[in-house]
Amino acid sequence: MSDIRIDAISKSFGPTQVLKDVSLAIEAGEFVAVLGPSGCGKTTLLRCLAGFERLDGGAIAIGGEAVSTPRAHVPPESRGIGVVFQNYALWPHMSVAQNVAYGLKIAGIPRAERTKRVSRVLDLVALGPLANRRPADLSGGQRQRVALARCLAMESRVVLLDEPLANLDVHLRGALEEEFAAFHARSGATMFYITHDQAEALALADRVAVMNAGRILQFDRPQALFSQPASETVAGFIGEGRVLEAEDIRPLGNGRAAASLMGQTVELRCAPGERARGRAKISFHPGDLHLTETQGIAANITRATYRGAYLRAEVMAGPGGHVPLSVNIAAPASLTRGQRITLALRDGWVIPDAAA
Amino acid sequence: MSLTETLSKRPQRALRLPRWLTGEAALMLALVLFVGVLSIAPLARLAWAALLPQGQFDASRIADILGGRRVVGATLNTIWISVAATCLATVAGTLAALLTTLTDMRARTLWVFGFVLPLMIPPQVTALAWVQAFSPSSPVLGALGLSLPPGTRHPLYSMGGIIFLLGLYNAPLVFLSVRASLQRLPAALIEAAHSNGAGRGAVIRDIILPLIRGGVFAGAALAFVSSIGNFGIQAMLGIPARVETLITMIYRRLNSYGPSALNDMALLALLLAVLTVIGMTLTAWLGRKGDQRVDSAHRAPRMSLGRWQWPVGLAAWGYLLVGLALPLSALFAAALVRGYGQPLSAETITLENFANALFHHKGIREAFVTSFWITCTTVAVLIPVAVALGYVLTWRRGWVAKLLRLASELAYALPGIIIGVAMILFFLRPLPFIGTGLYGTVWVILAAYFSNFLALALRPVLGGYAQIDRALDEAAQLAGAGIFTRLRTIILPSVAPAATAAGILVFMTAINEIQTSVLLVSSRAQTIGPMIIFLEEAGSSTLAAAVGCLMVLLVLALMGVSLVFGRRLPEGVLPWRD
Incomplete structure (x- = not known):
């Protein structure tokens, strides 16, 4: 052996x-x-x-x-x-x-x-x-x-x-x-x-x-x-992961939780034993964000680059417009610098509390 | 199939050594014993004899000896001669390196060969050749009518003469070191300075010289060590001129008083060692923080000498004419006449001296045979030891490796005569178990050669190690090969070119060696190196010249052979190859 x-x-x-x-x-x-x-x-x-x-x-x-x-x-x-x-x-x-x-x-x-x-x-x-x-x-x-x-x-x-x-x-x-x-x-x-x-x-x-x-x-x-990265460092290291702080984490059971991110309610995945928390770090990837016509996170495009299969947009998001995010948008799309868009988070993960 | 299955197929060796005696532990033990017995123990014995001759420290004895008028005089002479010769060698060597690496001077390869050649000629032969250069038979000065009238004092029998010859002799050492630095100099740095508007002079002054400072001072350190320990020139010129240095003092007193003077001479040898180490440390300090970058990818284009081509060429070839052709032609001329002072002409020319040296003189023949076989033995023993030692020094950490490195570097830096005194002290008394001493036999000379040339063999080998990937050894280790198998099947083929170069260097140096053997030779054991001094002292100048010529021819033949077969050798290991 x-x-x-x-x-x-x-x-x-x-x-x-x-x-x-x-x-x-x-x-x-x-x-x-x-x-x-x-x-x-x-x-x-x-x-x-x-x-x-x-x-x-x-x-x-x-x-x-x-x-x-x-x-x-x-x-x-x-x-x-x-x-x-x-x-x-x-x-x-x-x-x-x-x-x-x-x-x-x-x-x-x-x-x-x-x-x-x-x-x-x-x-x-x-x-x-x-x-x-x-x-x-x-x-x-x-x-x-x-x-x-x-x-x-x-x-x-x-x-x-x-x-x-x-x-x-x-x-x-x-x-x-x-x-x-x-x-x-x-x-x-x-x-x-x-x-x-x-x-x-x-x-x-x-x-x-x-x-x-x-x-x-x-x-x-x-x-x-x-x-399901176990820590902020891993989340940030793998696949251009982005880590943000979310508030008011409420487990919904079945490995899912609701949270408030930049004033918007989002639904995320979480560890089975996750408990209700006032704040937590959450992680997601550029592909998890998508454009939405309805309610979402307001953002301002600072830079848009063509990457072949998709468009990569660097945006400043949130109510104050000072949270930098990267977004991948599927190809046939047209984005320009300065354009205002609304984003929705499709998927994300609540990083388990290290102390727990 | 699995590993366990494979393992069961391995034949079990019938005889198994104890586990601690296999592999690296055994190698380390052997190396420590070799270096310990041949370097550390004799030097420790020397320090003991110098400082504690009767088992106790006697400050007043030391003060008496070191404070003596003649010892102080010899010490000051030694310091002045080595410092002045080092300065001379540094200036000449640096200029030569700048000229041959940075400019488009014509026939550079030939010039480099001629410039480096004096380093390969044994110093006692150089001194003899220069002495002959001013004799009436000298073909250069004699033909110009410039030879000295009989009865005048020979201009080289003086402090200035010693400094001049030592400077000339050691300039190639600085040249090699500076050239290596220049070849590593990134071309982009020079090109950047040009594009900023700097002219050639400014580039050399502001960019090149500061960047090669490390190489200049490293070369100066080598020149200092070589000057202070150069017995051949100091003895051949200094003894007739009555310019006493520490080396000639040790030699003459040991010759006159024999072993009874040993303890006092050990003290002088220790003083010489301390001076050497101080000089080296000082130059190392001056050259500290030298630029050490390695970038040979792109070399700067050579600067055109333009209308200076002829004046510079003339000066460069004139230097070789004076430094090489003048003394060597005189040496050959002296060897071709019957008696000292005869002018060389159709009537006086004879091959008698060569015939005597080669066939009739029993002492010379025996000395040559002895030199030849102990040199071959030295090469045969030291090259494998250097390969094994290089392995430990390059790839192993720990205090044993550090100690081995220090010991081998110390033996390299210390003048050969110190090793000679140490060897006499160490082997004077009968050996345990054998009952008879080795003093006065050829075995002491062999031991001294092992000690003295280990570092010389080690240098090219370490260079070879620097060029091979350590993973080659580790991959063999993973394949199950033990240390001795790896040294034989993986390491030796990889460092073979460097090891060959080391063998050539050791052979060329040992065959004409004088510094250590001059103290160790006896009526029973003669080597060829000191023979010239003995013949010259006995008044057989022409015979001495013939022996010197034969040495030069031997050196040239070896250099030629190495150039023919040396195409596969790594760059930079043979100093005379450009």
């Missing part, structure tokens, strides 16, 4: 604490993405899992075996973990086949079986004809497939990926994202994917851990992160 249990780990470099009390429970075979801005500690988390960094506190267990604690440390070479590095770390002095075979050779697998396994794996990632090329002669996408083939050949039950798409062109990314999904399906390995790109994380992962300043803010399914 290859489930990962990260239990309250902490790690400091000198005076800077990079990981603060991080816990994650990842099931065997799950695809987990860790999403966060650069410098949030996600790469350190990956290096702790791989065994390159020792822990200051807490414990990591993989498949039920403790691999990292402040006192005991299984070195990376004995963990049997595969890593796809940001630059793929292909050994430049070895051919593609030698790169893939290296770990098998170290493990003492006889030559005949090694050759067989390498050619099978290379065929799987469609690199068979390139087996004798050097990494320098490969394109970016081919290099990545070699790196994946290396993990496939080792039959690593846990594969860590360190921003593998960060250095690539946008048009390559889509194809390579598919490659990861196929790899995951084929190997059944537990995947741990580090990225700062939320589109990537939301598209690929079964569950996403949002990380900031050395802490995990929320660990949940992508849909839940988007529509």
